[in-house]
Amino acid sequence: MSNTLVTCSIIAKEALAVLENQLQFASVVNRDWDQEFTSNQSRGYSPGATINIKRPPRYNYRAGRVAVPQATVETTVPLTLSQGGTDLNFTGQERTLSIQQMSQKLQAAMATVANEIDRQGLDMARLNTFNTIGTPGTLPNTQALAIAAMTGVNQRLDEMGAPVKDGGRSLIMNPAFNASMVQGMAGLFNSTDKVGKQFSTGRLQNSFGLDVGMDQNVAIHTNGTAVVATNTVNGAGQTGSTITVNSLNGTITRGTKITFAGVNAVNPQSRASTGTLAQFVVTADAASGATSISISPALTPTGAFQNVTASPANSATITIFGTASGSYNTNVGFHRDAYTLAMVPMYAPPSGRGVIDVAQESYKGMNLKVTEFYDGVNDNYIMRLDVLFGWAATYPELACIYAT
Numbered sequence: 001m002s003n004t005l006v007t008c009s010i011i012a013k014e015a016l017a018v019l020e021n022q023l024q025f026a027s028v029v030n031r032d033w034d035q036e037f038t039s040n041q042s043r044g045y046s047p048g049a050t051i052n053i054k055r056p057p058r059y060n061y062r063a064g065r066v067a068v069p070q071a072t073v074e075t076t077v078p079l080t081l082s083q084g085g086t087d088l089n090f091t092g093q094e095r096t097l098s099i100q101q102m103s104q105k106l107q108a109a110m111a112t113v114a115n116e117i118d119r120q121g122l123d124m125a126r127l128n129t130f131n132t133i134g135t136p137g138t139l140p141n142t143q144a145l146a147i148a149a150m151t152g153v154n155q156r157l158d159e160m161g162a163p164v165k166d167g168g169r170s171l172i173m174n175p176a177f178n179a180s181m182v183q184g185m186a187g188l189f190n191s192t193d194k195v196g197k198q199f200s201t202g203r204l205q206n207s208f209g210l211d212v213g214m215d216q217n218v219a220i221h222t223n224g225t226a227v228v229a230t231n232t233v234n235g236a237g238q239t240g241s242t243i244t245v246n247s248l249n250g251t252i253t254r255g256t257k258i259t260f261a262g263v264n265a266v267n268p269q270s271r272a273s274t275g276t277l278a279q280f281v282v283t284a285d286a287a288s289g290a291t292s293i294s295i296s297p298a299l300t301p302t303g304a305f306q307n308v309t310a311s312p313a314n315s316a317t318i319t320i321f322g323t324a325s326g327s328y329n330t331n332v333g334f335h336r337d338a339y340t341l342a343m344v345p346m347y348a349p350p351s352g353r354g355v356i357d358v359a360q361e362s363y364k365g366m367n368l369k370v371t372e373f374y375d376g377v378n379d380n381y382i383m384r385l386d387v388l389f390g391w392a393a394t395y396p397e398l399a400c401i402y403a404t
Contacts (some may be wrong), residue, residue, distance in 0.1 A: 146184025
């Protein structure tokens with residue numbers, strides 16, 4: 001019987017299936033833009049390539065009979081691609097392995113790739129998500145706290161206009177949050193099937209309209225040294241992404257969540273106040289003594305894209321979520337459209353010039369390139385597994401950090 005050697009195409013197909021099974025956060029975010037990249041696979045993409053994702057326009061309601069034509073304003077969110085992967089080394093003898101013998105190696109290799117894709121995505125969520133609830137250092141390990149955590153996430157998503165009936169809401173928790181929720185939900189009535197799965201897996205099951213998952217890559221945010229509620233705004237009537245402030249009494253790190261006294265969030269469609277202070281995320285580190293801070297979303301008190309009830313008053317207090325120099329886990333509840341992941345085909349070099357074989361495979365919106373080349377000095381076969389992907393916070397208002 002003749003041997004069937006493992007080709008790059010076989011490796012790529014097997015590795016993609018393994019990668020899909022390993023992804024957690026990435027499996028429940030928006031993947032619709034993959035088609036934008038993959039419509040011309042022969043082209044291939046390079047690291048640094050960017051696509052601008054369009055967000056839908058918004059309009060104001062007109063009361064009465066007389067028309068009030070409005071300009072259409074479309075905004076975009078850039079998604080920039082980065083390359084990564086993992087590399088395997090085989091001797092000439094090992095290269096004759098069957099796919100069954102290579103499976104364990106692929107499991108380990110693709111676990112590394114999947115881990116990094118999820119890690120980058122969850123850090124992107126930390127840096128771009130402004131809605132934040134929970135109490136740093138406090139786990140919801142009682143029934144009351146566990147229920148409050150789930151309903152609190154849903155409440156904030158509801159206030160931000162996140163879709164409800166499409167089943168697109170998820171909650172990604174770190175191991176400690178998951179364990180505390182399993183403990184807290186233990187006494188709550190559930191179906192025998194759900195309780196059985198929770199008991200056998202140690203994982204909280206889907207509840208309260210949220211697709212629940214555990215991911216060890218949930219990011220930790222650390223605040224700067226600025227005291228929580230002692231910095232103030234310098235000048236009334238400010239709008240936009242840069243706010244002038246009085247000299248900061250400490251540092252504020254990128255990803256820190258802040259509020260301005262007297263500035264409430266509004267429903268994105270009705271523009272009615274939610275009764276909750278609008279939260280913003282700091283988008284660049286601010287040094288001690290700085291006189292401005294960069295924020296997202298842009299503070300917009302009027303118009304079709306209004307997101308607050310008013311601009312902050314002069315000397316309005318700026319309150320930082322958490323404590324000075326404190327840290328917290330950024331577990332995240334979100335609708336799938338809050339974040340976008342694109343995994344795209346890469347340029348594939350032709351065989352020859354040291355390349356033995358190259359294959360590029362697509363599977364469920366994922367793309368993987370496998371390239372094999374030969375080191376004749378050491379009689380080694382080197383196999384590269386490459387991915388090219390990008391993350392973007394396309395609608396961060398449809399997400400909510402639950403801090404623990």
